[in-house]
Amino acid sequence: MDKPRGQHQREVDQLVVVVVLLLWSSGVQAEVKQRSTEPDDVRLVGGANRCAGALEVKLEEWRPVCAFHDSWTLKEAGVFCEHLGCGSAVSIEKANILQTVAWSITPDCVLSTSPLKNCATRKHYSYQILKLTCSDLLVQTNIHASSMDRVFSAQQQGLQVSRGSSFTISCSIQPQYPGGSFQLTFTSSNTTYSCTQPAVSHSALFLFPAAEPAHQGNYSCVYHVYVFSHNFFSESHQLSVTVSEFVSLVGGPSRCAGTLELKHLGVWRPMDGSDWTIKAASVICEHLDCGSAVSVEWREDSTEKSVWKIQTDCIESGSAIKECLQLWLSSFSLYLTCSDSVRLLNGSSLCSGRLEVKSNQRWSSVCEADFDQQDAEVVCRELGCGPPLVLQGALYGEVEAPVWSKEFQCGGHESALLDCRSSGSARNSCSPGKAVGLTCSGRRGAAALMWFKLTLFFH
Numbered sequence: 001m002d003k004p005r006g007q008h009q010r011e012v013d014q015l016v017v018v019v020v021l022l023l024w025s026s027g028v029q030a031e032v033k034q035r036s037t038e039p040d041d042v043r044l045v046g047g048a049n050r051c052a053g054a055l056e057v058k059l060e061e062w063r064p065v066c067a068f069h070d071s072w073t074l075k076e077a078g079v080f081c082e083h084l085g086c087g088s089a090v091s092i093e094k095a096n097i098l099q100t101v102a103w104s105i106t107p108d109c110v111l112s113t114s115p116l117k118n119c120a121t122r123k124h125y126s127y128q129i130l131k132l133t134c135s136d137l138l139v140q141t142n143i144h145a146s147s148m149d150r151v152f153s154a155q156q157q158g159l160q161v162s163r164g165s166s167f168t169i170s171c172s173i174q175p176q177y178p179g180g181s182f183q184l185t186f187t188s189s190n191t192t193y194s195c196t197q198p199a200v201s202h203s204a205l206f207l208f209p210a211a212e213p214a215h216q217g218n219y220s221c222v223y224h225v226y227v228f229s230h231n232f233f234s235e236s237h238q239l240s241v242t243v244s245e246f247v248s249l250v251g252g253p254s255r256c257a258g259t260l261e262l263k264h265l266g267v268w269r270p271m272d273g274s275d276w277t278i279k280a281a282s283v284i285c286e287h288l289d290c291g292s293a294v295s296v297e298w299r300e301d302s303t304e305k306s307v308w309k310i311q312t313d314c315i316e317s318g319s320a321i322k323e324c325l326q327l328w329l330s331s332f333s334l335y336l337t338c339s340d341s342v343r344l345l346n347g348s349s350l351c352s353g354r355l356e357v358k359s360n361q362r363w364s365s366v367c368e369a370d371f372d373q374q375d376a377e378v379v380c381r382e383l384g385c386g387p388p389l390v391l392q393g394a395l396y397g398e399v400e401a402p403v404w405s406k407e408f409q410c411g412g413h414e415s416a417l418l419d420c421r422s423s424g425s426a427r428n429s430c431s432p433g434k435a436v437g438l439t440c441s442g443r444r445g446a447a448a449l450m451w452f453k454l455t456l457f458f459h
Helices: 005-012 074-083 278-287 312-316 373-382
Strands: 015-023 028-035 042-046 052-058 062-064 089-104 122-134 142-147 150-153 159-162 167-172 181-187 192-198 203-208 217-227 230-235 239-244 247-251 257-264 267-270 293-310 325-338 342-346 352-359 362-365 388-393 406-409 421-424 436-440
Touching: 042 074, 062 089, 062 122, 074 089, 074 122, 142 159, 142 217, 142 239, 167 181, 167 217, 167 239, 181 203, 192 203, 257 293, 267 293, 278 293, 278 312, 278 325, 293 312, 373 388, 373 436
Parallel strands: 159 239
Antiparallel strands: 015 028, 015 230, 042 052, 052 062, 052 122, 089 122, 142 150, 142 167, 167 203, 181 192, 181 217, 217 230, 217 239, 247 257, 257 267, 257 325, 293 325, 342 352, 352 362, 352 436, 388 436, 406 421
């Protein structure tokens, strides 16, 4: 006695989970299996792949299936697709051919528990045969990430990339259908987003020119392809990307003050303290998302040691920090102090510009109605810029950041703006030209240093 078809299939097939496929007939996601051996009694021939073409059944010999029954539906076609390990049925059609000998199969038998080959009972001369298209099983999408000379796949540990370095994520899939697209999905603890590129030679590259903390999280590739107007997809494993900082201020009272250390070529070393200017230091402060540079000090050690030396004119010109480094021997290290919470932007010197205040990891502009002369004295003192000279809105550009929601009430003696008392302000926006612009008298001996806003470019 023949075994039920479901039992026969379980004994013959070696099943491995390969992909999550959108089943168009039910509209739900299902875990699908891929067989490692082909059935020896049913096949589809003459189509684009093994899961499309003219239906043939083998008893003593392979013959097509005649299509004279009018009751063939996707339900019956789906039984053949499942038997072939090809997912769900996408289409069924009756194809006209020259007269040939074909098997006659009744749809009711296909839906029964009988083995499929037992449903082919008679030979007929026919001018029409059945053609099926099954969804097929898309093989699993591959994901790889690379940075400099390192390449990682989802099966390895995730990629660790230095902040500011470029990295690339590539998506690919084994050729099965032409066209399609790759969707790169990013997920972190607080956000999810995705972007899509067309598949070119069954792959796509996603380039990140400069790694930032916001890029840290899990990435996956999803390949989408339309077959007979139905969307099928294959998703990769997840690959994690960690962004590590390569600039740090250590041993100080806050993360914005301390001895400057940099990680390059996998090694942390202090920075040589010679030839530094406040202008160059401001680049480091901005990179660390601190406020304006307040002071630069040389500190001498008892012996010479290996340090990183930076060409200050190199980073002042806008070059990437790592492009300006060289290995050096020195007994001097650099102690840098940046403001924790205030900065002046777009000014004509280091001690002038539009005022921004940082709170809860966000920089905000200040409306001039919420800021007075005593508040300005505190800011200029905090930045080491002497007494204030000019306090006026619209001197240094329009508001680009969110607006500070409190009115400062400084006594003028405080060492930092955020040490001042404040009261709630009803404002959540500033009228054009009303953001605080401030000019301080300047640092002693630094009158000739002209400030311009520097933007870091990482490669």
